[in-house]
Amino acid sequence: MSTRSQVYLWAAQRLSAMVLALCVVVHLITLIYAVRGGLSAAEILGRTQGSAVWAAFYTVFVLAVAIHAPVGLRAILAETFGWRGGLLNITVAAVALLIAVLGLRAVWAVIA
Amino acid sequence: MSTLEVKVWRGGEEGEFQRFEVPRLESQTVLDVVTHIQRHLDPTLSYRFACRVGMCGSCAMVVNGRARWTCRTHVADVTDGDSLEIAPLKNLPVIKDLVTDMRDFFDKWAAAQGQFHPTTTRKDDFARVEPESPERQQVDAGIECIGCGVCYSSCDVVSWNPEYLGPAAMNRAWTLLNDVRDGANEERLAAVAGDAGCHACHTHMTCTERCPKQISPTAAIAGLKRAALKAALKGKL
Structure with missing residues (x-):
């Protein structure tokens, strides 16, 4: 991987961290608000189904996680197990794709 | 006069700590301790120093788990009681005893x-x-x-x-x-x-x-x- 790509990965992780900081706060506040009168699937779906705002919010959230976590995982695997090179990059790219697919599928499930 | 119990790394990458007893002195630095060991207890001990006043940067070692300049570190500032552990710098190959390959x-x-x-x-x-x-x-x-x-x-x-x-x-x-x-x-x-x-x-x-x-x-x-x-x-x- 070129030096420039490594720098862009670093920048992507920093930017996604900023997005995540905001998303996690909104998510936690919503969570505390949502369970006030007990938690039910119907109540959650009532809030999220057909909502463009929640769809956009959780799509951004999922994509930020799909960027942030694999970049961090790449550094952890390299530093802990000395694993470097092409196979590592392919592996973490696959993890990124997996997180994005599973996350977006979950968003779709509560929005559609 | 009280004594200081000093454990000093001996050997290269493989080796072990050797124990020495060194007279405890006022205003004694860790470098003083190492020098005492080499001059009075075991002349085969290898270590580096030059200026003794914090200008040359050659006497750094790991003292009680932390890398420090030994010439500017008073024993009184780093001991709990009367014991010291002195090892070569980490993250560098050890040539012999307290000397690393820089x-x-x-x-x-x-x-x-x-x-x-x-x-x-x-x-x-x-x-x-x-x-x-x-x-x-x-x-x-x-x-x-x-x-x-x-x-x-x-x-x-x-x-x-x-x-x-x-x-x-x-x-x-x-x-x-x-x-x-x-x-x-x-x-x-x-x-x-x-x-x-x-x-x-x-x-x-x-x-x-x-x-x-x-x-x-x-x-x-x-x-x-x-x-x-x-x-x-x-x-x-």
Whole structure:
């Protein structure tokens, strides 16, 4: 991987961290608000189904996680197990794709 | 007179701690202790020192788990009771006893483009650098490094990634990046960016905490991260 790509990965992780900081706060506040009168699937779906705002919010959230976590995982695997090179990059790219697919599928499930 | 129980690393990469009893003296430094052992108890003990006053940077060792200059460390400041453990610097190959091979450390200074690349000749006039200019202030913050290796020995990222350039080399690169007379900043940024350079720093700040000169390599590395990203966005990396 070129030096420039490594720098862009670093920048992507920093930017996604900023997005995540905001998303996690909104998510936690919503969570505390949502369970006030007990938690039910119907109540959650009532809030999220057909909502463009929640769809956009959780799509951004999922994509930020799909960027942030694999970049961090790449550094952890390299530093802990000395694993470097092409196979590592392919592996973490696959993890990124997996997180994005599973996350977006979950968003779709509560929005559609 | 009370005695100090001292455990000193003996051997190379493989070895063990050897116990010595050293007379406890007032205002005694750790270097005094090591010197006493070599002169009076075991002349085969190997260690490095030169100036004894914190100028040369050659006597750094790991004392009770922390890398320090032994010449400027009073025994009273680092002992719990009357025991000391003295080991060679971490993250460097041990040659013998307390002496490490500093080659990797200095080779990385060179790899980080730690050399000055002049843009003028001796026939040109002196460069004028305003002492108050932001660039000169950045240089001032890091220029007093004497290359003792305390930061390199203390850095977790070096222990996890042997290719990592380390705090001192990047501090040097940062001082040159801010030297308005230097003409090799594109090459320098390319040398210090990425997985083996500034972007691998976890900002643990151990280098900054342990630097005997109170330099902050962490701040220098943060500056390099920003400069490298700017260069990448401009297509100059």
